[in-house]
Amino acid sequence: MDLKRSTWISLLISCWLPLAGQAQLSSPIAGGVPAGTGPGVHSPNSPFAPLPQRTDVLPWSLLTAVKLRDGPKGPRPRYTPEQQALNDKSQRVQGFMMPLEPGEKQKHFLLTSVPLTCAFCTPGGPESMVEVYSQNPVKYSLEPVVVEGRLMVLADDPYGLYYRIKDGVVVK
Numbered sequence: 001m002d003l004k005r006s007t008w009i010s011l012l013i014s015c016w017l018p019l020a021g022q023a024q025l026s027s028p029i030a031g032g033v034p035a036g037t038g039p040g041v042h043s044p045n046s047p048f049a050p051l052p053q054r055t056d057v058l059p060w061s062l063l064t065a066v067k068l069r070d071g072p073k074g075p076r077p078r079y080t081p082e083q084q085a086l087n088d089k090s091q092r093v094q095g096f097m098m099p100l101e102p103g104e105k106q107k108h109f110l111l112t113s114v115p116l117t118c119a120f121c122t123p124g125g126p127e128s129m130v131e132v133y134s135q136n137p138v139k140y141s142l143e144p145v146v147v148e149g150r151l152m153v154l155a156d157d158p159y160g161l162y163y164r165i166k167d168g169v170v171v172k
Contacts (some may be wrong), residue, residue, distance in 0.1 A: 040064075040114040040124025048096075048115040051144050057094040058086070058151075060113040066127045066162055077127070077162050079153055087153040092171065093130050093163075094146045097138070098123075105137035111147055111165075126162045134168040146171050 042050045051060075062082060069078040095111035113128040122129070132147050149168035154161055 040128040042114045091151040130163040
């Protein structure tokens with residue numbers, strides 16, 4: 001059995017076994033976090049290594065330090081001056097691919113701060129994801145990738161996203 005197939009089988013088992021009456025792991029954060037919020041937590045039990053430290057990419061700690069404010073349609077992001085300064089500038093972000101459509105190659109996907117643990121779950125809130133539109137199709141990988149492109153800091157995205165990269169290119 002190849003590594004990709006065994007990894008997907010492990011992911012499916014970890015998602016479906018709790019539904020079959022098996023014990024579920026508790027949240028690594030005391031009291032848990034509301035669904036879809038927070039920067040995401042890399043489980044110590046994850047079969048995937050955390051992101052390697054790099055100095056040539058935006059740190060997720062900067063991207064995830066978003067506060068919320070009340071807006072007419074519900075909570076909206078309130079960015080720091082450092083986050084606002086990133087808007088419409090070429091940036092590099094390192095993360096894990098989360099495909100939005102089936103297929104081996106992706107031109108539109110999410111880049112997340114932690115790896116997926118379930119195909120039906122988001123790994124954190126919108127502050128822990130960057131929507132990517134790449135210039136060329138990118139082969140899906142379970143390994144971290146670095147994408148460079150024009151980063152948009154989104155004030156009122158209809159899908160609730162906080163960041164988007166346009167014209168993305170995968171770099172080494």
